[in-house]
Amino acid sequence: MSFPHKHLIDLSEYSADDISLILDVAERFREVNERRIKKVPTLKGFTVVNMFNEPSTRTRSSFEIAEKRLSCDTLNFGGSSTSTVKGESLLDTVRTLCSYKIDLIVVRDKHAGVPHQVARASGVHVIDAGDGKHQHPTQALLDLYTIRKRFGSIEGLTVGIVGDIGHSRVCGSLIPALKTMGAKVVVVGPPTLMPARPDLLGADEVRFSLDEALPQLDVVYMLRIQRERLEGAPFPSLREYNRLFGLTREREHLLRPDAIVCHPGPINRGVELDDYMADHVERSAILDQVYAGVLVRMASLYLLLGGNEHGADA
Numbered sequence: 391m392s393f394p395h396k397h398l399i400d401l402s403e404y405s406a407d408d409i410s411l412i413l414d415v416a417e418r419f420r421e422v423n424e425r426r427i428k429k430v431p432t433l434k435g436f437t438v439v440n441m442f443n444e445p446s447t448r449t450r451s452s453f454e455i456a457e458k459r460l461s462c463d464t465l466n467f468g469g470s471s472t473s474t475v476k477g478e479s480l481l482d483t484v485r486t487l488c489s490y491k492i493d494l495i496v497v498r499d500k501h502a503g504v505p506h507q508v509a510r511a512s513g514v515h516v517i518d519a520g521d522g523k524h525q526h527p528t529q530a531l532l533d534l535y536t537i538r539k540r541f542g543s544i545e546g547l548t549v550g551i552v553g554d555i556g557h558s559r560v561c562g563s564l565i566p567a568l569k570t571m572g573a574k575v576v577v578v579g580p581p582t583l584m585p586a587r588p589d590l591l592g593a594d595e596v597r598f599s600l601d602e603a604l605p606q607l608d609v610v611y612m613l614r615i616q617r618e619r620l621e622g623a624p625f626p627s628l629r630e631y632n633r634l635f636g637l638t639r640e641r642e643h644l645l646r647p648d649a650i651v652c653h654p655g656p657i658n659r660g661v662e663l664d665d666y667m668a669d670h671v672e673r674s675a676i677l678d679q680v681y682a683g684v685l686v687r688m689a690s691l692y693l694l695l696g697g698n699e700h701g702a703d704a
Contacts, residue, residue, distance in 0.1 A: 496517045
């Protein structure tokens with residue numbers, strides 16, 4: 391069975407079967423990552439360009455590790471050293487890179503829609519590693535993998551996404567993916583951090599009180615306050631935000647016994663989460679998410695470049 395997609399840009403184009411296949415292949419690659427020698431020749435001879443036009447630590451390092459463990463040849467590109475600083479257009483840069491006969495571009499950019507532009511200009515496979523406030527599909531996939539690993543299934547769970555909903559590209563991918571996989575989605579936050587039309591997000595409920603929402607949630611997904619994207623003063627202070635919407639030790643009694651806590655990172659400790667909840671041995675799945683990032687990015691690279699479900703055992 392071949393993978394039916396050329397790009398990983400918009401998860402709303404992926405069916406439940408497509409998403410399940412990625413998660414299943416990611417699980418197969420888990421065994422590779424737990425060997426002493428964590429490398430397979432599966433994608434030897436393929437060339438991947440990591441075009442990161444926006445700063446990133448977790449996503450970029452995760453993709454680089456995934457590529458190395460699959461034996462890809464890689465070129466890391468972006469930042470102040472690129473020719474776009476000299477005035478060359480992004481698309482001219484993409485066409486130049488494609489002259490090297492590359493196979494796939496991983497692109498991250500502060501402007502929404504850039505991965506689609508790169509896909510049209512390049513003709514090669516493209517993975518969106520985050521574009522503006524639009525989407526972040528591999529983040530959503532690693533979240534789904536983490537949730538499924540903890541609960542065995544995503545269908546029927548209630549997932550609460552809490553915080554800076556209006557500026558989050560995570561929501562753009564995670565909400566439709568959760569809905570596709572049969573979960574109920576509740577978004578929670580102050581009105582000033584909601585989009586103008588929260589109903590368009592696709593969530594089942596919009597709540598403005600964390601305390602009221604917590605008892606119904608299986609997964610509490612805390613979003614980072616994205617200070618670099620905020621305009622004006624959407625709340626009086628970080629301390630006030632933490633008092634009303636921070637997941638703290640004092641709020642643990644409101645959680646379901648088996649509820650887990652997720653966060654896409656980096657964490658603003660003392661704002662979205664206190665140390666107790668961020669490091670909670672039983673509830674916190676944050677480091678599981680980081681590990682899952684390598685697995686789902688290996689799976690995504692592998693499937694887009696022509697792999698199938700069974701060949702992941704290499």
